[in-house]
Amino acid sequence: MKLEQYGLSPADIKVQLTTIINNTNKTVTMPGPLTWSVVILTTQEELDWLAQFAQDEGVRKAVAGVVFCVDYLALRKTCPDNQEFYCTDLVGLLTGTVSTAQLAQAAAKVAAESGWHVSFIPGIIYRLTALQVKLELPPLVLPVALMVLGANDLKMTAKSGYCQIHWGKYDEQNLDLSGARSWWRKQADAWQYGRAARYLALNQLRKALTNFGLTTVARMPIQIQSDAMPPDEKTKMALLQIARKFPRPFFSWQRLRLAWVRFNLATGRLFEAERVVRQLLATEPKAPDALATLGILLWLQGKLQQALGTMAKAQKYAPQEGFICYLMGEMYHEQGLLNQAEDLLLQSLELNREDVNCWLALAKVVEESRGPQAALVVFEQARSVVSPNASLLNKEGLCHSELGQDDKALACYQQALMLRPSDPSILANQGLILGRQGKIEAALKCYDQALKTNPNDIYLLNNKGFCLGKLERYAEALRCYEQALLGQEEDDASLLHNKATCLTKLGRHKEALACYDQVLQYNPTDTATLNNRGLCLLNLGRVRDALECYSMAIQLEPTNAVLWGNKGASLFKQGRYEEALVSYEKALELAPHELAYYSGKGMCLDYLGRGEEAVVCYNRALRLA
Numbered sequence: 001m002k003l004e005q006y007g008l009s010p011a012d013i014k015v016q017l018t019t020i021i022n023n024t025n026k027t028v029t030m031p032g033p034l035t036w037s038v039v040i041l042t043t044q045e046e047l048d049w050l051a052q053f054a055q056d057e058g059v060r061k062a063v064a065g066v067v068f069c070v071d072y073l074a075l076r077k078t079c080p081d082n083q084e085f086y087c088t089d090l091v092g093l094l095t096g097t098v099s100t101a102q103l104a105q106a107a108a109k110v111a112a113e114s115g116w117h118v119s120f121i122p123g124i125i126y127r128l129t130a131l132q133v134k135l136e137l138p139p140l141v142l143p144v145a146l147m148v149l150g151a152n153d154l155k156m157t158a159k160s161g162y163c164q165i166h167w168g169k170y171d172e173q174n175l176d177l178s179g180a181r182s183w184w185r186k187q188a189d190a191w192q193y194g195r196a197a198r199y200l201a202l203n204q205l206r207k208a209l210t211n212f213g214l215t216t217v218a219r220m221p222i223q224i225q226s227d228a229m230p231p232d233e234k235t236k237m238a239l240l241q242i243a244r245k246f247p248r249p250f251f252s253w254q255r256l257r258l259a260w261v262r263f264n265l266a267t268g269r270l271f272e273a274e275r276v277v278r279q280l281l282a283t284e285p286k287a288p289d290a291l292a293t294l295g296i297l298l299w300l301q302g303k304l305q306q307a308l309g310t311m312a313k314a315q316k317y318a319p320q321e322g323f324i325c326y327l328m329g330e331m332y333h334e335q336g337l338l339n340q341a342e343d344l345l346l347q348s349l350e351l352n353r354e355d356v357n358c359w360l361a362l363a364k365v366v367e368e369s370r371g372p373q374a375a376l377v378v379f380e381q382a383r384s385v386v387s388p389n390a391s392l393l394n395k396e397g398l399c400h401s402e403l404g405q406d407d408k409a410l411a412c413y414q415q416a417l418m419l420r421p422s423d424p425s426i427l428a429n430q431g432l433i434l435g436r437q438g439k440i441e442a443a444l445k446c447y448d449q450a451l452k453t454n455p456n457d458i459y460l461l462n463n464k465g466f467c468l469g470k471l472e473r474y475a476e477a478l479r480c481y482e483q484a485l486l487g488q489e490e491d492d493a494s495l496l497h498n499k500a501t502c503l504t505k506l507g508r509h510k511e512a513l514a515c516y517d518q519v520l521q522y523n524p525t526d527t528a529t530l531n532n533r534g535l536c537l538l539n540l541g542r543v544r545d546a547l548e549c550y551s552m553a554i555q556l557e558p559t560n561a562v563l564w565g566n567k568g569a570s571l572f573k574q575g576r577y578e579e580a581l582v583s584y585e586k587a588l589e590l591a592p593h594e595l596a597y598y599s600g601k602g603m604c605l606d607y608l609g610r611g612e613e614a615v616v617c618y619n620r621a622l623r624l625a
Contacts, residue, residue: 018116021066021165024107036100037164038107039135039143040064048166050148053130054121057149068104068145070096070165073172076140076182077302077334084387097144097296098523104145117150121431121505131555137170140336177302236266238296238327245323246289254280254287261293265300273297288318295327304335322351333361338369352384356392363395372399390419394426406433406458424450428460435463440470458484465498469505478502495520497529504532527553527560534566543573563591565597572600577607595624 021038041050042064051059059065108118131143164174165246239262248255257280264273273299280290291314299306308331315324329344349355359382379396386392397412413430420426431446434449447464454460465480485491500515515532519526519533534549552568559565568583581604587597602617 009082018165020110020116024103035071035075035096035180036103037069037141037166037170039067039069039137039166039168039170041168042066043168046621054120054146054148059121060451061150062150064149066107066149066409067109067135068100068147069137069170070100070142070144072096072140073138074164074175074177074302077175077304078177078180081120081565097142097267098525100144104147105505106533108147111147111149119148119150121146121148121255135169138172139435141170151231152376168445175302234571235296235300236262239293242289242292242296243321245321247286248289254284254290258289258293261297265297265572270297270300274301284355286313286317288314288321288324291317292324292327294410298325299331304331305332320351320359322348322355326355326361329365330361333365338365341365342369356382356386356389359386360391360395362548363399367399375399376393388415388419390426393419393427396421397429401429401433406437409433411532420450422453424453424457424460431463433469435467440467442476443467444471456486457601458481458488458492459524462495462498469498469502473504474505478506481591491518493519493526497532500532500536504536504539510535511608513540525556526582528558530556531560531563538566538570538573543570546570547574559590561587561594561597564590565594565600568600572604577604580604581608593624595621 007357012570024219026583041047042062047065049059049061088348090194104120107574108120112118117504130139131146135143137143139464154452166174174469205258209455217237225297239258240470243262246463248258257276261273264270271406271428274294277290277294277297281287281294281519284290291310295307295314298304298310308328311324311328311331314329315321318324327349329341329348332338332341332344342362342365345358345365348358348361352358359378363375363378363382366378376396376399379392379399382389391418393412397409397416400406400409400412408429410433411432414425416426417423427446431443431450434440434443444464447460451457451459451464460485461480465477465484468474468477468480478499481495481502485495488495496515496519498510498544500519503509503512513536516529516536519529520533523529530553531551532545534553537546538548539541547567547570550563551569552561554560554567564583564587568580568587571577572582581601584597584604587594588601591597598617598621602614602621605611605614
């Protein structure tokens with residue numbers, strides 16, 4: 001369908017397309033940061049390439065190809081160091097992919113209602129490398145959906161407010177960093193939720209994707225930062241450290257200016273702070289403390305290249321000050337330039353071998369570039385020059401944990417707790433290892449002790465609930481999950497799922513069903529939730545609804561034996577023995593040593609009058625028992 005049939009000019013087309021993309025979010029609501037971008041291809045050269053990519057000659061006649069991307073670049077640029085950037089882990093990636101695909105569908109619907117001829121090109125996830133190269137996408141921007149719009153040629157440029165729109169290729173200038181910063185401020189007290197569940201899933205997901213040749217940009221830490229502080233507080237500490245390293249006379253006008261910068265920053269007046277420090281530099285352009293201060297302010301604004309240039313000037317005028325090298329290393333790390341970050345951090349340590357923060361930063365960079373085994377070498381080097389330090393021991397324990405060296409990890413945590421006995425992050429990490437080893441009571445004591453310091457910590461409450469569930473203390477576990485959910489502005493799906501499991505164990509199936517329904521609002525394709533919802537429906541006598549659940553889940557995951565077995569049980573309850581038999585046989589193909597499926601198959605055969613075959617199944621079930 002050509003839009004020229006509607007009498008629209010190229011300018012009208014440009015306005016309509018931009019409006020469609022920008023207003024799509026009004027039709028879709030979902031939790032979390034809606035991080036997405038679109039790259040719009042409009043030139044004939046771009047469309048010719050797209051036609052070859054899609055293996056569809058009709059694309060050459062289209063007006064535009066719209067590539068929808070999972071875009072975490074703005075969040076990564078503004079993520080405070082002391083908060084977990086969970087969007088870069090695999091769970092965040094998969095969640096973002098689903099959300100962005102939903103947004104793409106919503107955009108397609110709006111476009112179709114506006115008269116565009118819309119079609120999607122399937123399966124681009126398996127060829128995303130070609131799109132990444134063609135569009136020159138940064139590492140944290142991944143194409144996940146591609147739709148083609150049929151209309152006139154479109155050769156305009158535009159920027160947007162909500163969605164980041166890029167024409168031809170990805171343009172970082174279009175990033176809305178202010179929106180990303182607002183999201184981080186909102187999440188400042190809620191960023192730890194669901195971490196235990198995500199960590200357990202993460203290792204399995206990473207292994208699975210590695211088999212397909214896919215790797216992740218960053219790994220999710222499993223610990224709570226032991227020296228975590230709000231971003232403004234951490235920046236204030238950095239500025240105070242600069243003031244100590246470059247002392248000025250007490251009755252100095254420039255000293256007062258720098259103090260005024262710190263005050264403005266503490267009160268959220270970032271641009272006023274920058275204005276004041278630039279006034280200082282107008283009179284002292286080579287002052288390393290003023291240059292380093294300006295570099296930090298630019299860093300906070302996400303202007304990393306300008307920040308690095310300013311820091312390089314500060315280092316030029318103070319070549320023996322390792323702290324400036326450390327800050328530059330952190331900036332390069334934030335950009336994903338790990339080799340440059342490592343070089344600067346090593347340079348900083350040559351000037352100050354006892355800088356614990358620099359050792360921690362170096363270990364983090366080395367782990368991301370070469371893995372946890374290489375990071376352990378860094379911790380060993382640090383131990384030879386730094387007195388025993390709880391933060392170093394805690395992070396060293398995490399590396400051992402990542403490598404599956406649980407006993408070594410526990411040894412690190414125990415040493416760290418001798419230095420900081422009540423540190424909730426160390427206690428939490430120790431509890432995680434103990435739980436993994438099956439020492440549930442010991443793990444529970446760790447979480448109880450940690451909760452004395454942080455009684456409303458969502459991560460700790462979630463893990464305590466998990467331990468109580470393992471001990472079959474479901475009423476106490478339920479209270480933990482309910483308390484954790486009270487601390488959420490928006491309900492967390494993993495906590496709701498855990499709450500529903502406890503309600504099911506307590507026989508409160510109607511309440512559990514309501515929880516599972518909430519979980520499915522966040523993730524309607526979660527087969528585990530669909531399976532558990534089906535069990536609740538069975539217990540409530542709603543067999544037909546349960547069967548619908550299992551059928552839907554099987555469409556999403558046809559190789560899941562549990563789903564086939566539960567579908568067989570539902571069909572059996574309806575008296576549909578032939579169909580139930582087929583389901584049980586399918587379950588046995590996938591799990592040939594499962595007692596319950598032989599028993600179910602035997603019952604179906606029994607009710608169908610095939611007694612001899614039923615006996616064979618019953619005997620097989622008895623042997624397995």
